[in-house]
Amino acid sequence: MALDEIRKEIPIDDIISTDPDDLLAHGYSEWSTTNPEGLPVAVAYPRSTEHVSTIARICHKYRVPLIPYSGGSSLEGNFSAPYGGISVDFAFMDKIIQVNKEDMDVVVQPSIGWQDLNNQLEKMGTGLFFPIDPGPSAKIGGMIGTNCSGTNAVKYGTMKDWVINLTVVLADGTVIKTRRRPRKSSAGYNLNGLFVGSEGTLGLVTEATLKLAVVPEEVSVAVVSFPTIRAAAAAAAEVMRTGIPVAAMEIMDEVQMKVVNMGGATAPRVWKEAPTLFFKFAGTKTGVKENIEQVQKIVKEHQGSDFEFAKDEREKKMLWSARKESLWSMLALRKEGEEVFSTDVAVPFSRLADIIEVSKKEMDELGLFASILGHIGDGNFHESIIYNRHDKVQREKVETCVKNMVKRALEMEGTCTGEHSIGWGKKESLVWEVGQETLGVMRAIKAALDPHWILNPGKIFDREA
Amino acid sequence: MALDEIRKEIPIDDIISTDPDDLLAHGYSEWSTTNPEGLPVAVAYPRSTEHVSTIARICHKYRVPLIPYSGGSSLEGNFSAPYGGISVDFAFMDKIIQVNKEDMDVVVQPSIGWQDLNNQLEKMGTGLFFPIDPGPSAKIGGMIGTNCSGTNAVKYGTMKDWVINLTVVLADGTVIKTRRRPRKSSAGYNLNGLFVGSEGTLGLVTEATLKLAVVPEEVSVAVVSFPTIRAAAAAAAEVMRTGIPVAAMEIMDEVQMKVVNMGGATAPRVWKEAPTLFFKFAGTKTGVKENIEQVQKIVKEHQGSDFEFAKDEREKKMLWSARKESLWSMLALRKEGEEVFSTDVAVPFSRLADIIEVSKKEMDELGLFASILGHIGDGNFHESIIYNRHDKVQREKVETCVKNMVKRALEMEGTCTGEHSIGWGKKESLVWEVGQETLGVMRAIKAALDPHWILNPGKIFDREA
Numbered sequence: 007m008a009l010d011e012i013r014k015e016i017p018i019d020d021i022i023s024t025d026p027d028d029l030l031a032h033g034y035s036e037w038s039t040t041n042p043e044g045l046p047v048a049v050a051y052p053r054s055t056e057h058v059s060t061i062a063r064i065c066h067k068y069r070v071p072l073i074p075y076s077g078g079s080s081l082e083g084n085f086s087a088p089y090g091g092i093s094v095d096f097a098f099m100d101k102i103i104q105v106n107k108e109d110m111d112v113v114v115q116p117s118i119g120w121q122d123l124n125n126q127l128e129k130m131g132t133g134l135f136f137p138i139d140p141g142p143s144a145k146i147g148g149m150i151g152t153n154c155s156g157t158n159a160v161k162y163g164t165m166k167d168w169v170i171n172l173t174v175v176l177a178d179g180t181v182i183k184t185r186r187r188p189r190k191s192s193a194g195y196n197l198n199g200l201f202v203g204s205e206g207t208l209g210l211v212t213e214a215t216l217k218l219a220v221v222p223e224e225v226s227v228a229v230v231s232f233p234t235i236r237a238a239a240a241a242a243a244e245v246m247r248t249g250i251p252v253a254a255m256e257i258m259d260e261v262q263m264k265v266v267n268m269g270g271a272t273a274p275r276v277w278k279e280a281p282t283l284f285f286k287f288a289g290t291k292t293g294v295k296e297n298i299e300q301v302q303k304i305v306k307e308h309q310g311s312d313f314e315f316a317k318d319e320r321e322k323k324m325l326w327s328a329r330k331e332s333l334w335s336m337l338a339l340r341k342e343g344e345e346v347f348s349t350d351v352a353v354p355f356s357r358l359a360d361i362i363e364v365s366k367k368e369m370d371e372l373g374l375f376a377s378i379l380g381h382i383g384d385g386n387f388h389e390s391i392i393y394n395r396h397d398k399v400q401r402e403k404v405e406t407c408v409k410n411m412v413k414r415a416l417e418m419e420g421t422c423t424g425e426h427s428i429g430w431g432k433k434e435s436l437v438w439e440v441g442q443e444t445l446g447v448m449r450a451i452k453a454a455l456d457p458h459w460i461l462n463p464g465k466i467f468d469r470e471a
Numbered sequence: 472m473a474l475d476e477i478r479k480e481i482p483i484d485d486i487i488s489t490d491p492d493d494l495l496a497h498g499y500s501e502w503s504t505t506n507p508e509g510l511p512v513a514v515a516y517p518r519s520t521e522h523v524s525t526i527a528r529i530c531h532k533y534r535v536p537l538i539p540y541s542g543g544s545s546l547e548g549n550f551s552a553p554y555g556g557i558s559v560d561f562a563f564m565d566k567i568i569q570v571n572k573e574d575m576d577v578v579v580q581p582s583i584g585w586q587d588l589n590n591q592l593e594k595m596g597t598g599l600f601f602p603i604d605p606g607p608s609a610k611i612g613g614m615i616g617t618n619c620s621g622t623n624a625v626k627y628g629t630m631k632d633w634v635i636n637l638t639v640v641l642a643d644g645t646v647i648k649t650r651r652r653p654r655k656s657s658a659g660y661n662l663n664g665l666f667v668g669s670e671g672t673l674g675l676v677t678e679a680t681l682k683l684a685v686v687p688e689e690v691s692v693a694v695v696s697f698p699t700i701r702a703a704a705a706a707a708a709e710v711m712r713t714g715i716p717v718a719a720m721e722i723m724d725e726v727q728m729k730v731v732n733m734g735g736a737t738a739p740r741v742w743k744e745a746p747t748l749f750f751k752f753a754g755t756k757t758g759v760k761e762n763i764e765q766v767q768k769i770v771k772e773h774q775g776s777d778f779e780f781a782k783d784e785r786e787k788k789m790l791w792s793a794r795k796e797s798l799w800s801m802l803a804l805r806k807e808g809e810e811v812f813s814t815d816v817a818v819p820f821s822r823l824a825d826i827i828e829v830s831k832k833e834m835d836e837l838g839l840f841a842s843i844l845g846h847i848g849d850g851n852f853h854e855s856i857i858y859n860r861h862d863k864v865q866r867e868k869v870e871t872c873v874k875n876m877v878k879r880a881l882e883m884e885g886t887c888t889g890e891h892s893i894g895w896g897k898k899e900s901l902v903w904e905v906g907q908e909t910l911g912v913m914r915a916i917k918a919a920l921d922p923h924w925i926l927n928p929g930k931i932f933d934r935e936a
Contacts, residue, residue, distance in 0.1 A: 108708065108821035109850075133712070153657045164655060166664060167632060182909040187884035188817040190629060190849040192618045192668055192892040194901050194931055195913045199631060199664020203657055220714030243573065247598070249685030251716075251754075289716075289758075290765075296757050352653040356573035384655040385574075419652035427657040436659050444647040447920065448660045454919035455912065466659055 008068040008092070009048055015060050016052075022092075023049045032075055032093035033086055039347050039408075040431035042088035042464065046073060049093045055173055055181055055212040058094065062210065063179030065092060065460055073462050074206040076117045076147035079140075081348055082429025084152065084205055088464040094210060096147055103213065107132050111170055111187065113215045116147025127218070134218035137162040140425065141333075150211050152427035153203030157254040157286070157329070160246075160383030162219065164425070166202040173213035174201055177456040187215055200451070205427055206462040208455045222288035225253065227325040228298055228315035230305045231280040235259060235366075235378075238281045239359035241308035242382040245285075246355060250300050254286035255383045256329050259366065262336075262377035262390075266328045269335030277328055278312060283382070284329045332379050336390045339375075343394045347404050351415035352386035352424030361418060365389060365411045372403045386424030413438065428466045442471055473533040473557070474513055480525050481517075487557075488514045497540055497558035498551055504812050504873075505896035507553035507929065511538060514558045520638055520646055520677040523559065527675065528644030530557060530925055537642075538927050539671040541582045541612035544605075546813055547894025549617065549670055553929040559675060561612055568678065572597050576635055576652065578680045581612025592683070599683035602627040605890065606798075615676050617892035618668030622719040622751070622794070625711075625848030627684065629890070631667040638678035639666055642921040652680055665916070670892055671927040673920045687753035690718065692790040693763055693780035695770045696745040700724060700831075700843075703746045704824035706773035707847040710750075711820060715765050719751035720848045721794050724831065727801075727842035727855075731793045734800030742793055743777060748847070749794045797844050801855045804840075808859045812869050816880035817851035817889030826883060830854060830876045837868045851889030878903065893931045907936055 009022055024047070033045035052058045065072050071091025078085060087093060096117035104113040105127070112134075114123060121142055124135050139156035140149060148154075150172070155164040162168075171185040174197075184197040201208060232238035238257055245252060258266075264279045266272060285301055287294045298315050305313055316322035336346055353361050362378055369376040369391065380387025389411070393400045412422045412435045422428075422435035437445060445467055452459070452467075459469055474487055489512070498510035517523045530537050536556025543550060552558060561582035569578040570592070577599075579588060586607055589600050604621035605614060613619075615637070620629040627633075636650040639662075649662040666673060697703035703722055710717060723731075729744045731737060750766055752759045763780050770778060781787035801811055818826050827843055834841040834854065845852025854876070858865045877887045877900045887893075887900035902910060910932055917924070917932075924934055 106819065106821070108712075109819035110712065111819070153661065155655060159655060163628075163632070164657075166661060167628070176912070180908055180911075182912060183905070184909065186881065186886060186904065187819050188850060188886040188889065189819070190620060190624060190817050190846075190851055190889050191886035192629075192888045192890050193886045193897075193904055194668075194893055194910070195673075195916060196618065196631060196664050196668045197909070197912060199661050199667075200916075202664075203659075203661045208660075220712060222714065247573075247575065247685060249687060290761055292761050293754075293758050296755055300755075352655050354571065354574035354576070354652050354654070356571070381655075385653060386655055416651065421651060421653040421656035421658045423657045424653065424655050425657050428659055432658075439651065439658055440648070443645055444649065444662070445659070446645075447641070447647060447662060450919040451660060451665075451916055454915040 008064050008070045011064045012050065012061055015064070016057055020051055023051065032095060035078065036345060037079060038081055038083050040083045042083060042086050042430050044088045044090060046087040046093040047090050049095050051095055051098055053098045055175065058175045058210055058212050059179045059181050061092070061094065062175050062177065066178045066458065069458050069460060071460050071463050072210065074147060074151065074210050077119065077143050077145035079143040080148055080152060080429060081426045082431035084427060084429035084465060086430050088430065099212065102126055105130060105132060107134065110134060110218045111215055112218055113213065114146055115213060116211055117145050119143065119145045120149065133221050135221050136168070136216055137219045138165050138168060146214060147211055150202050150214060151205045155425045157256055157381060159381060160255055161251060161253045166199055168217045169198045169202055170215040170217055172198060172201050172211050174209035174211055176209045177458065177461050189217065203427065205429065205465050207452060207465055208461065224289060224291045224294045225322065226287045226294050226298060226316050227322045228285040228301060228313065229282060229325050230310040230313040231278045231282050233280065233309050235281045235362050236359040237309045238283050239382065241305045241310055242283060243355055244304050244308070245301055246383055248300065248304065250297055252285055252297065252383065253288035256284040257380040257382040257387070258282050258284070258329065258332060259378040262332055262379050265335045265339060265377050266331060269331060269338050271331040271335055272324065272327050275324060284326065286326065336377060340392055343396060344392050345395055347391040347393055347408070349389040349408055349411055350423045350426040351411055351420055352384060353415050353418040353420030355385045357418040358382060358385050358387065361414055362387060364414060368407055368410060372407060374403060374407065384424060385420065430465055433467055436467060445471065473529050473535045476529045477515065477526055480529070481522055485516060488516065497560060500543065501810060502544060503546055503548050505548045507548060507551050507895050509553045509555060511552040511558040512555050514560050516560055516563055518563045520640065523640045523675055523677050524644045524646050526557065526559065527640050527642065531643045531923065534923050534925060536925050536928050537675065539612060539616065539675050542584065542608050542610035544608040545613055545617060545894060546891045547896035549892060549894035549930060551895050553895065564677065567591055570595060570597060572599065575599060575683045576680055577683055578678065579611055580678060581676055582610050584608065584610045585614065598686050600686050601633070601681055602684045603630050603633055611679060612676055615667050615679060616670045620890045622721055622846060624846060625720055626716060626718045631664055633682045634663045634667055635680040635682055637663060637666050637676050639674035639676055641674045642923065642926050654682065668892065670894065670930050672917060672930055673926065689754060689756045689759045690787065691752045691759050691763060691781050692787045693750040693766060693778065694747060694790050695775040695778040696743045696747050698745065698774050700746045700827050701824040702774045703748050704847065706770045706775055707748060708820055709769050709773070710766055711848055713765065713769065715762055717750055717762065717848065718753035721749040722845040722847040723747050723749065723794065723797060724843035727797055727844050730800045730804060730842050731796055734796060734803050736796040736800055737789065737792050740789060749791065751791065798855070801842060805857060808861060809857050810860055812856040812858055812873070814854040814873055814876055815888045815891040816876055816885055817849060818880050818883040818885030820850045822883040823847060823850050823852065826879055827852060829879060833872055833875060837872060839868060839872065849889060850885065895930055898932055901932060910936065
């Protein structure tokens with residue numbers, strides 16, 4: 007009924023798809039740590055905010071769930087459809103609407119990828135870029151939904167720090183704009199901050215104005231090995247506390263370095279299989295040179311060895327490629343039926359080495375193959391665990407390890423998710439993390455804005471405590 | 472009745488004051504652009520989160536308004552009591568609770584001033600500081616309420632960017648904590664982002680964990696004059712678009728420079744009475760030197776003259792003092808009965824010169840004495856207008872000018888308030904700015920969290936549209 011009405015009000019041939027492959031692609035993800043039962047009953051392909059508003063108005067009338075979809079690369083079942091409903095795929099809303107070079111901002115639609123956005127900004131010769139860098143296939147809509155980040159977060163912050171305004175379709179089809187276009191404002195509630203990270207449970211974002219950063223004059227990369235994770239973490243902590251403005255600082259453990267070697271993506275280069283820090287530096291030539299010298303001095307004091315920094319563009323690419331290829335290398339190791347489970351806790355800096363050590367040990371004891379990769383300047387790390395989700399014993403082992411890791415992170419005053427968000431998969435962890443009373447505030451906000459609970463139901467928290 | 476019950480449940484002599492001077496001090500401000508009729512009926516002085524929770528629970532039962540009070544330096548009637556009720560003064564909750572040096576964060580109570588906080592952090596030898604710098608008497612509680620900023624915002628962002636977690640007493644006395652202590656998180660709704668800037672209308676903040684920044688190795692200052700505001704703005708825009716990481720970049724117009732000379736606070740130094748940019752640089756010695764050279768080159772291309780940079784600590788203080796003394800110099804010029812009205816619009820960078828020029832012209836034509844001072848890197852500026860609020864003609868002139876300026880800022884896609892917030896004084900402007908539908912979202916959130924509308928009623932927006 008809702009579908010007929012949408013087709014009638016939006017007379018475009020392919021506004022609605024009910025093709026089974028399409029439904030599967032919009033309700034199941036092999037990337038995801040979790041996939042609930044159920045698929046959407048249809049996929050809608052709106053071309054404009056007005057279309058989305060029409061769809062929402064009709065779904066609101068018939069109480070049909072609406073689930074936003076953009077890049078499809080999220081990891082916690084964020085776009086799954088446990089209660090059916092319509093997946094709203096923004097595929098046709100993937101444009102840059104306006105570049106305000108002088109104001110250093112850009113207006114975009116939700117389905118533009120961050121890499122595509124940056125390529126276009128480069129081609130236009132703006133000298134500007136969008137610095138938030140999650141997985142390469144992520145798109146702006148989902149990046150807003152999950153408040154994502156990536157390797158640049160240590161310098162540039164997370165998604166919420168780059169949103170100037172949002173155009174949002176509310177549960178009943180009402181269209182609002184959170185703000186006009188000032189870089190800074192104290193006018194009323196910070197709705198940007200609320201919608202970013204709300205995973206489409208409060209409204210569907212159809213347009214966003216994003217701040218842009220200046221492309222640095224010079225970027226360089228350095229790589230250094232350590233005898234232990236603890237030594238690497240100590241060096242990283244000192245870099246932070248010295249205030250050296252690194253553009254990125256990533257940690258990979260000896261397993262992850264081995265995986266990169268095994269993957270062969272960076273051949274003929276063979277990496278030392280030891281805990282390793284990857285640094286990115288950005289700024290003026292002089293500034294970058296100085297930063298490299300400062301970091302070199304610090305890592306030496308923490309038993310860092312084989313310090314290498316890129317002397318030219320080719321070396322820069324080569325050195326960073328190990329970091330960049332790490333996930334792909336891991337995926338390449340999967341055997342038939344296996345998948346990679348990616349964890350995402352974050353803790354205060356000072357506890358990062360502790361939690362990595364204990365989590366590695368537990369994983370080893372259970373005989374699981376797992377590698378570690380972390381945004382160490384943010385206290386955030388991912389463990390990538392290879393497992394077969396259809397093997398009950400393996401799955402239970404992984405689930406136990408992950409739960410323990412989350413509980414450990416919370417004991418250390420951390421969070422169950424640094425950047426992947428809650429989705430369907432981490433609802434229980436969120437209860438442990440903030441407790442029922444804080445969740446009660448979130449629930450009250452949800453109920454106020456989406457009283458029929460049609461927007462991405464089943465995500466972040468359930469309707470009843 | 473509520474007062475008796477509070478006194479009974481919290482048996483401390485001075486938990487409640489009804490002293491008339493105390494009521495006046497908590498309901499009227501000579502700084503404020505606006506002061507509604509009415510005063511609080513009492514001032515409460517809680518010593519702990521539990522006290523605040525008890526007070527809220529009792530006030531909730533009797534439907535008594537609760538208005539948080541910390542520094543009392545806000546400008547838009549934010550702590551006024553148009554509907555009576557109890558002013559909750561956090562004066563006794565002014566401590567640092569915990570410094571986590573390794574994690575670069577600090578846990579504080581709401582009534583600690585940001586300057587006091589920084590003095591204590593310095594004395595402890597942490598090498599860390601809290602970078603948000605609004606008016607010198609501002610305290611953390613109010614800074615959270617208004618999402619304030621200051622001269623450091625161009626480098627460090629605004630208050631919302633520095634909050635890790637908040638302990639909040641809700642309308643019914645429930646105590647929640649928004650998060651644990653991770654620097655980064657994607658776990659559930661970003662309640663930090665919502666409570667920051669909500670002016671105590673959603674809850675009373677009783678504790679906050681704040682990120683800290685590393686004290687830079689070197690800080691320097693430069694000052695340069697321009698023939699016109701437009702030339703100064705163009706130079707500032709180029710500094711931004713070149714990506715030079717200035718720590719602060721402030722503009723003052725020729726009137727403001729004259730005011731500083733008249734005030735004599737920086738005597739014997741006499742400033743050139745021309746549009747002037749003040750730069751602050753922070754980083755390593757080499758980095759600061761390089762930044763100064765880059766900026767010097769840019770300002771020269773934009774007709775900047777008399778470029779001066781601090782060669783030692785004394786000159787640094789002297790050069791920055793003109794910026795620092797600007798408000799005091801203006802206040803010193805008031806004659807009997809006069810006050811200073813401070814405006815606060817922000818626009819996209821590229822429009823700043825336009826709005827300053829038009830606004831200056833209008834002010835001049837009306838014969839008002841007004842100076843301009845701006846956080847130019849954020850597109851935010853303040854016009855300080857001397858007027859007598861009891862002189863109806865003058866007051867109306869000021870109000871007309873200010874309304875026109877707000878409307879102009881909104882036409883340029885800006886905001887009615889860059890950092891002072893809405894309070895009692897800018898409610899009409901907020902309607903113009905975001906419209907009734909976006910306000911409807913804010914109202915729905917308010918009604919969900921404070922159904923009896925007892926938390927700082929009359930601020931940001933009214934109960935009925």
